[in-house]
Amino acid sequence: MTAPRREMLGYAFVAPTLVFLVAFNVFPLAYNLVLGFTDAELVARGFEWRGTANYGRVFADPEFAQALRRTGLFVASAVAIELVLGFVVALALRARFRGRDVLLTALLVPMMLSPAVIGLFWNLILDGNYGVLNQALGALGLAEPQWTTDSDFKFLSILLIDVWMWTPFMLLISLAALNSIPGTLYEAAEVDRAGRWTVFRRITLPLCAPLLGLAALLRATDALKQFDLVMAVTGPNDERTQTVSTLLYQVLFRDGKLGLGSAYACLALVLVIALATVFTRYLDTLARRST
Amino acid sequence: MAPLQRSLLPLLLASIFAGCSSKAAESDEIRPVTVWWFQWPPAAGLAELAQDFTRETGIAVDVRQIPLDSYQEQVFQEFGGNETKFDIVIGDSQWIGRGATKGLYEELTEWLPSVIALDSIHPRAARYLCEYPEGSGRWYAAPCETDAIGLAYRKDWFEDAAERTAFKKRFGRELAVPATWEEFRDIAQFFQRPAEKRYGCAFPTGRAYDSLTMGFQNLLWAFGGKWHADDSNHVVGHLNTPATAAALEFFAELVRLGPKGAENLGYGEVLEAFQNGSTAMLCNYFAFFPSIQAQYGERVGFAPVPGKDGRRVASLGGQGLSISTRIAPERKELAKKFIAWFLQRPVQERWIEKPAGFTANTAILASPAFRAQTPYNAPFADSIDTMRDFWNVPVFNELLNVTQKHLGKAIDGELSVQDALDQLAAEKERILKEAGLLP
Numbered sequence: 165m166t167a168p169r170r171e172m173l174g175y176a177f178v179a180p181t182l183v184f185l186v187a188f189n190v191f192p193l194a195y196n197l198v199l200g201f202t203d204a205e206l207v208a209r210g211f212e213w214r215g216t217a218n219y220g221r222v223f224a225d226p227e228f229a230q231a232l233r234r235t236g237l238f239v240a241s242a243v244a245i246e247l248v249l250g251f252v253v254a255l256a257l258r259a260r261f262r263g264r265d266v267l268l269t270a271l272l273v274p275m276m277l278s279p280a281v282i283g284l285f286w287n288l289i290l291d292g293n294y295g296v297l298n299q300a301l302g303a304l305g306l307a308e309p310q311w312t313t314d315s316d317f318k319f320l321s322i323l324l325i326d327v328w329m330w331t332p333f334m335l336l337i338s339l340a341a342l343n344s345i346p347g348t349l350y351e352a353a354e355v356d357r358a359g360r361w362t363v364f365r366r367i368t369l370p371l372c373a374p375l376l377g378l379a380a381l382l383r384a385t386d387a388l389k390q391f392d393l394v395m396a397v398t399g400p401n402d403e404r405t406q407t408v409s410t411l412l413y414q415v416l417f418r419d420g421k422l423g424l425g426s427a428y429a430c431l432a433l434v435l436v437i438a439l440a441t442v443f444t445r446y447l448d449t450l451a452r453r454s455t
Numbered sequence: 456m457a458p459l460q461r462s463l464l465p466l467l468l469a470s471i472f473a474g475c476s477s478k479a480a481e482s483d484e485i486r487p488v489t490v491w492w493f494q495w496p497p498a499a500g501l502a503e504l505a506q507d508f509t510r511e512t513g514i515a516v517d518v519r520q521i522p523l524d525s526y527q528e529q530v531f532q533e534f535g536g537n538e539t540k541f542d543i544v545i546g547d548s549q550w551i552g553r554g555a556t557k558g559l560y561e562e563l564t565e566w567l568p569s570v571i572a573l574d575s576i577h578p579r580a581a582r583y584l585c586e587y588p589e590g591s592g593r594w595y596a597a598p599c600e601t602d603a604i605g606l607a608y609r610k611d612w613f614e615d616a617a618e619r620t621a622f623k624k625r626f627g628r629e630l631a632v633p634a635t636w637e638e639f640r641d642i643a644q645f646f647q648r649p650a651e652k653r654y655g656c657a658f659p660t661g662r663a664y665d666s667l668t669m670g671f672q673n674l675l676w677a678f679g680g681k682w683h684a685d686d687s688n689h690v691v692g693h694l695n696t697p698a699t700a701a702a703l704e705f706f707a708e709l710v711r712l713g714p715k716g717a718e719n720l721g722y723g724e725v726l727e728a729f730q731n732g733s734t735a736m737l738c739n740y741f742a743f744f745p746s747i748q749a750q751y752g753e754r755v756g757f758a759p760v761p762g763k764d765g766r767r768v769a770s771l772g773g774q775g776l777s778i779s780t781r782i783a784p785e786r787k788e789l790a791k792k793f794i795a796w797f798l799q800r801p802v803q804e805r806w807i808e809k810p811a812g813f814t815a816n817t818a819i820l821a822s823p824a825f826r827a828q829t830p831y832n833a834p835f836a837d838s839i840d841t842m843r844d845f846w847n848v849p850v851f852n853e854l855l856n857v858t859q860k861h862l863g864k865a866i867d868g869e870l871s872v873q874d875a876l877d878q879l880a881a882e883k884e885r886i887l888k889e890a891g892l893l894p
Contacts, residue, residue, distance in 0.1 A: 207531055417532065
């Protein structure tokens with residue numbers, strides 16, 4: 165095959181993917197950028213240019229600032245709790261014991277379910293009046309909080325559901341990281357009479373760190389989009405639980421403001437990219453250290 | 456050609472041909488008149504009633520029931536396209552401003568008087584469900600299901616001799632259906648016995664869409680409060696007044712006389728609180744009352760919402776039939792044919808036999824037969840004269856959103872009532888100014 169022909173064939177192979185990416189990623193992103201400078205509405209024909217007015221509105225909007233803070237708090241809390249819990253359970257499951265595989269499979273079930281379904285059935289569990297949890301608390305003579313309606317508990321309830329759902333993901337990655345550590349390192353540590361804490365601090369944790377960092381990055385970018393659980397538990401406009409995604413939903417699909425919503429979306433995207441960049445640089449640093 | 460390929464080729468060609476011909480046959484058929492409504496008993500009733508239309512005219516009608524939680528979003532996303540899947544949308548009363556000003560709803564002003572005498576439509580239903588701007592005489596919908604918030608109470612508890620004696624001893628008057636909000640509060644206090652899992656009252660207070668606002672409005676207007684000035688959209692100085700503050704404080708007090716979680720109950724949850732036998736009184740839309748009646752029979756009573764100082768106002772509910780502008784002219788004609796049929800008095804008389812098939816036809820509403828038909832029809836007919844609605848301007852959703860948030864903060868004690876109302880008034884004026892509805 166001649167070189168130009170080989171080149172053409174190469175282009176032919178990547179063309180479908182390129183077309184797909186341009187049509188479904190690049191074009192919507194570019195169109196979203198354009199819409200952010202207009203007064204476009206979901207149901208109106210055409211639009212007029214508004215310059216940077218939408219961005220001015222977004223920066224001045226306390227609701228957006230609050231949704232950002234709420235989302236940040238959610239991401240930090242959820243990822244931290246899930247990471248610690250997942251890693252601890254993985255350490256416990258590293259040892260081989262009878263029924264381990266069955267237990268591991270059972271623990272992985274929550275992350276395989278749809279978030280919307282999980283939100284709905286946790287709604288039933290947490291219902292203040294007839295939910296299983298409050299029935300159990302009541303039977304024990306304990307207080308029965310209104311998990312999904314009390315403004316002090318709503319956010320915590322969503323966090324609890326997310327932790328229940330995604331800790332298995334951290335468990336899975338943690339197990340993979342633990343299993344990738346060569347046994348010879350532990351044998352050498354044993355020869356050197358290193359204590360368990362030292363082994364954990366000097367071998368287990370540093371060698372697991374890159375993979376755990378990657379898991380945290382994946383979970384953080386996913387948690388930043390938190391939508392399903394909030395929609396299922398409290399709806400999109402509850403100030404106590406409103407995340408950036410549900411605020412966007414409110415602005416775009418309920419208020420029908422495409423232009424303003426696009427400006428919100430662009431800023432949210434910039435923040436996600438910034439966060440992802442920080443994470444990836446951190447991972448690079450870890451990788452350089454380990455080599 | 457390989458034998459397998461030889462045998463598959465005719466099959467493939469046959470299936471392509473069959474596919475094309477069935478597509479062609481489909482396009483030749485008249486598509487049913489498609490009506491979108493949210494999923495609830497009146498929609499099922501309308502689907503049943505529409506079968507009579509099909510029998511009479513040969514035109515099929517497809518009433519699609521969309522889940523309530525996503526109904527608004529699905530409808531307006533449809534309007535975002537060039538052609539809607541529905542010919543008729545049964546839209547919430549608050550949508551009419553957006554439908555009219557954004558060119559989504561067909562204007563019916565010229566056509567409607569040719570099929571019905573407009574004065575046969577209850578003026579409140581016309582004003583809030585059909586016209587935009589309110590009372591302008593420009594029609595964008597025909598009334599479908601007219602609704603208002605009413606009161607349901609446990610008649611068996613109210614008639615219990617021991618309860619009546621205890622109530623009289625404590626309050627110095629008979630235990631009777633409350634005519635004022637103060638009487639309502641006393642009765643709710645009397646039945647509020649959490650240790651016995653018995654509660655005073657339940658209101659719509661949900662934060663997800665509009666429940667809290669609809670629940671509060673019944674007190675807002677009765678206490679002399681307002682959403683905005685009578686003759687303009689000005690809010691500051693009209694909403695954040697002592698009258699509105701008194702209404703909100705009183706409402707917060709009533710919410711505390713409810714079951715656990717009473718500060719955040721959607722319409723369905725209010726119904727659940729009453730139907731699980733724990734709550735003495737509920738305020739909710741009349742459309743929910745048939746299921747209460749079916750469950751409790753003689754043990755339940757119905758009444759209009761109470762009032763204050765001789766003022767009684769019920770939150771409006773219900774929806775109108777609007778024709779999409781984004782359909783072909785011949786489909787608009789079919790839609791008009793269905794609406795014209797639906798509005799006829801004999802059809803309306805069949806409509807009221809369906810669960811919560813509440814009419815806006817004044818003659819039927821005033822008829823003794825209608826009032827006697829069910830225990831909740833008479834209080835409904837009395838409520839319709841007092842009903843009022845929230846904003847229905849194109850930015851109703853943003854106004855509703857801030858209203859829900861600030862009322863919620865006051866109910867939850869996160870803000871004082873006055874601070875919540877001051878902030879709400881300022882937010883509403885900002886939204887209205889941005890929308891060009893305030894100078």
